[in-house]
Structures are given as C-alpha cells and as structure tokens.
Amino acid sequence: MANRDGHRRFGNIRKLPSGRFQIRYPGPDGQFRTGDTTFATRTHADRALIIIEAQLIAGEWTDPQRGKVLLGDYARAWIRERPGLRPKTVEGYTWLLNRHIVPGLGGVPVGKLSTPMVRAWRASLLNAGISVSTTAKAYRLLRAVLMTAVEEDKMISRNPCRIKGADNEHTPERPILTVTQVFELADRMADRRFRALVLLTTFASLRWGEVIALRRADVDLTARTVRVREQLLELDGGQMLLGPPKSRAGRRTVGIPAAIVPALTDHLDEFVGDDADAFVFLGLHGGFLRGGNFRRAAKWGEALKAMGITGLHFHDLRHTGNTLAAQSGASLADLKARMGHDSDRAALIYQHATRDADQKIANALSARVEADRKSADNGGTGAPIAAG
Structure with missing residues (x-):
C-alpha cells in the first residue's frame, strides 16, 4: 500500500532491466527478503506485497527460503532434535525415513511438497509390495515431520499429508490361544525357566x-x-537398554x-x-534375555509345531x-x-482407583483357568477364545 509520497508503507518494488518487477519486504525478524518470483506488471507485484503483509499480520506467513530445505535433511534433523524420543523409536524412525521416505521424497524441497506428490509417493510404496502397515507408519512419520514444518518452523502454510485413511493399518487378526493351550505351550518350553515366562506374560498382559x-x-x-x-x-546393534515403560500408562501394577x-x-x-533387584527372567548364561536366544533355547517353533x-x-x-x-x-x-495403554488424563488418574477392579479381573482369570483345566482333565480341550 502506498502513501501520498508514492512510497510504500510495506516493502518495495523495483523494475528490473528485463522490464519485470521484483518485490522486497521485511520478515517477522525485520530482515528483508527478496521475492522468489518476478511479476509482469507493478500492479501484480503490489498485490503480492498486500497478500504477504496480510499473512504476516495473521501469523500465516511462511519463509520461502526455509522452504528450500530438502525434506530428507529436514526430517533427519527433526528426528535428531525431537525431545523425548527413546533410542528404539529413533531407530524405527530412521529406518522408515531412509528406507521408505527419502528414496521417493528426500530430494524435494519442503516448500515444494504437495498432496498429489504425497499421494503418488504412497501409491508407489504399495505398488512396490510394501505392506499397508509399514506404509501407514511411514505416512504418519512424514505427516508428523511436516506438521512441525507448519506449526513450529513456519516453512509451509499447510501440511500436504491430507490423504484420508492413509494412516490406518489394516493388520491381519492375530491368533489367540485358549487357556488350555497357554498351559500346554508353557509345559512344552524346552527349558523349564521359560514356563513361568509364558504364563506371566499371558495372564498379566505384559509386553x-x-x-x-x-x-x-x-x-x-502374597498380594498376587x-x-x-x-x-x-x-x-538394532545388539545393545540392551534398560529404561522406563513406553508411556506413562505403562507404569502400572x-x-x-x-x-x-x-x-x-x-x-x-x-x-x-x-x-530384591535380581532379574526374574535371564538367559541361560545369566545375561539379559534376548528374543532370538529365547526362541532357540525354548524351542518355540518346535513347541508350536507339536501343538499344530x-x-x-x-x-x-x-x-x-x-x-x-x-x-x-x-x-x-x-x-x-491393566494393559498399560495410552489414554487421556482422566483415565490415567482413574488407574490408581481401579486396583480392586483389577484384582477382580485376576480372580475371574483364575476361575477361568481352573474351569478350563478341569475340562481338560475330563477329556475336553478347552473352548477356543473368540477374538475381542
């Protein structure tokens, strides 16, 4: 907008030797920016400055220079600088980024990303045989990274990850054992130290x-x-890391x-x-129990095969x-x-008031175990549990 002397109140316009017009304007930090594009007429340049001024006033302006950062570089910095990420989460995010995001989108400037571009990237993953579950995880990571670019870094004005249903994982229904089968599996563990591991994991719903x-x-x-x-x-490197549960809800009795x-x-x-600090479940040689070592020592696969x-x-x-x-x-x-699932604040507070109800769950499980075991002793096999 110009004042009576012909000078603009916000920004300025200059005519280039080519005859086109270029704009300059101050950003929120007071530093002048030069427009990325030029305009055929002064009127068009003036309109561009009016729009930029309105965006600055509304807090919707994005820095075009910052938008030139490549997605791959920005996402790696996002993972590195994100507060509170656990080492395992960092590993998972880094794997998804390098394996599924960078090859398709890593070289694109953040400011150039669009919803059609994201849609085409997602389709390419699915067409290449990447599972729906993994594709959804990659999409959610990309969306989180770009949400930071919108809300915190003001690099883009809108998140291009706007594909309905792209974040949903359609995982196949997992198998569920009967109570009788749980006890049979525990009894079939090749090493007796793993019998209690199977039972406690199942009936206490532990990870x-x-x-x-x-x-x-x-x-x-005594308190059970x-x-x-x-x-x-x-x-991934083999290091065993001891830390708190994956969420606040995971810390429970x-x-x-x-x-x-x-x-x-x-x-x-x-x-x-x-x-009191002795670990309840350790490997055969007294070290931390690892998944691969457990499956080999317990002969997990052989036990399942014997049970059909x-x-x-x-x-x-x-x-x-x-x-x-x-x-x-x-x-x-x-x-x-009981399960240690994330929930809203009210549910977390209620967790401390549900010990009696939780014990009722345990009592009901105990009664179910006894009933199924009696049925098995009388020649039954226990009724299959319907998926919940």
Missing part, C-alpha cells in the same frame, strides 16, 4: 520388554500382583491369577537370586491375555489400566 525387565521385588505373590516400572529394549502363583513360586525359588499352531508370535501371548481380561466383564478404563 516382552516389560516381562524381561522384572525384578524379584516387582513380583508380590506384578509391578511394571521398567522395560528392556534390544537395539497388575493383578495375577492365583492359578499361576505355584509356577511363579517354583521359578523364583529355582532360577532367581535372593536380592502356526503364525503365533510371542507378543500374541499378551494379545491372548488382553482378550481374556476383556471377556471378564471389566470396563474399558480398567482394561486400559
């Missing part, structure tokens, strides 16, 4: 990293509870069925040191336990507290 991080002091057989306060993570207390008692007596079960992963034991707990009639809030 692998949580169960192998348990200490003697975390298991209270197990306290989750740490997790062990195995990084879970009731355990009376039916598995004898197995836990025997395990603590035979395999666990007397010190295919495709069962260790984390499906937690899925089985979650399903059993859900079938006990517990409320959603109680289940979230």
Whole structure:
C-alpha cells in the first residue's frame, strides 16, 4: 500500500532491466527478503506485497527460503532434535525415513511438497509390495515431520499429508490361544525357566520388554500382583537398554491369577537370586534375555509345531491375555489400566482407583483357568477364545 509520497508503507518494488518487477519486504525478524518470483506488471507485484503483509499480520506467513530445505535433511534433523524420543523409536524412525521416505521424497524441497506428490509417493510404496502397515507408519512419520514444518518452523502454510485413511493399518487378526493351550505351550518350553515366562506374560498382559525387565521385588505373590516400572529394549546393534515403560500408562501394577502363583513360586525359588533387584527372567548364561536366544533355547517353533499352531508370535501371548481380561466383564478404563495403554488424563488418574477392579479381573482369570483345566482333565480341550 502506498502513501501520498508514492512510497510504500510495506516493502518495495523495483523494475528490473528485463522490464519485470521484483518485490522486497521485511520478515517477522525485520530482515528483508527478496521475492522468489518476478511479476509482469507493478500492479501484480503490489498485490503480492498486500497478500504477504496480510499473512504476516495473521501469523500465516511462511519463509520461502526455509522452504528450500530438502525434506530428507529436514526430517533427519527433526528426528535428531525431537525431545523425548527413546533410542528404539529413533531407530524405527530412521529406518522408515531412509528406507521408505527419502528414496521417493528426500530430494524435494519442503516448500515444494504437495498432496498429489504425497499421494503418488504412497501409491508407489504399495505398488512396490510394501505392506499397508509399514506404509501407514511411514505416512504418519512424514505427516508428523511436516506438521512441525507448519506449526513450529513456519516453512509451509499447510501440511500436504491430507490423504484420508492413509494412516490406518489394516493388520491381519492375530491368533489367540485358549487357556488350555497357554498351559500346554508353557509345559512344552524346552527349558523349564521359560514356563513361568509364558504364563506371566499371558495372564498379566505384559509386553516382552516389560516381562524381561522384572525384578524379584516387582513380583508380590502374597498380594498376587506384578509391578511394571521398567522395560528392556534390544537395539538394532545388539545393545540392551534398560529404561522406563513406553508411556506413562505403562507404569502400572497388575493383578495375577492365583492359578499361576505355584509356577511363579517354583521359578523364583529355582532360577532367581535372593536380592530384591535380581532379574526374574535371564538367559541361560545369566545375561539379559534376548528374543532370538529365547526362541532357540525354548524351542518355540518346535513347541508350536507339536501343538499344530502356526503364525503365533510371542507378543500374541499378551494379545491372548488382553482378550481374556476383556471377556471378564471389566470396563474399558480398567482394561486400559491393566494393559498399560495410552489414554487421556482422566483415565490415567482413574488407574490408581481401579486396583480392586483389577484384582477382580485376576480372580475371574483364575476361575477361568481352573474351569478350563478341569475340562481338560475330563477329556475336553478347552473352548477356543473368540477374538475381542
């Protein structure tokens, strides 16, 4: 906008030797920027300055110079500088970025990314045989990176990740064991030290990293509870990292069925040191228990084959336990507290008031175990558990 003397109140316009017009204007920091494009007429240049001034006033202006940063460079810095990311999360993000995002979009300036470009990138992953689940993870990472570019760094005015349903993972239904099958699998472990591991993981709905991080002091057989306060993570380089659970909700105390207390008692007596900080589950040579070592020592695959079960992963034991707990009639809030799922603040606060309800879940599980075991003793096989 010009004043009476013909000088603009915001920015300025100059005519280039080519006859086109170029704009300059001050950014929020007071430093002058030169427009990326030139204009055929002074009127068009004037309109561009009016739009930029309005964007600055509304807080919607984005710095075109910053938008020239390549996505790959920006995303790597985003991962490196993001506060609170766990080492395992950093590994996962870095793998997704280098494997699935950088090859297609890494060389594109952040300011040039568009929704059609993101849509074509996603389609190329799926057409190349990348699973829907992995593609969704890559898309969510890209969206999070670009959300920072919009909201914090003001590099772009709008996130181009606007594809409906692209963040959804359509994972196949995981197998679920019957109670009888859980006990049979535990009994088929080639090393007896892993019998209690199978039972506790299932009936306390624990994650692998949580169960192998348990200490003697975390298991209270009198109160029939197990306290989750740490997790062990195995990084890609083989390093074992002990740290807090993956979320605030993961730090919890879970009731355990009376039916598995004898197995836990025997395990603590035979395999666990007397010190309160002694780890409950260790490898054959006294080191941290690793997934690969466990599967080999326990002969996991052979046990499943003998039972006629295919495709069962260790984390499906937690899925089985979650399903059993859900079938006990517990409320959603109680289940979230037991499973250690992320939830809103009210549910986290309610977690501390659900110990009685949680023990009822454990009692219901115990009754279910006894009923199925009696059925098995009488020649039955236990009723399959319907997926929850």
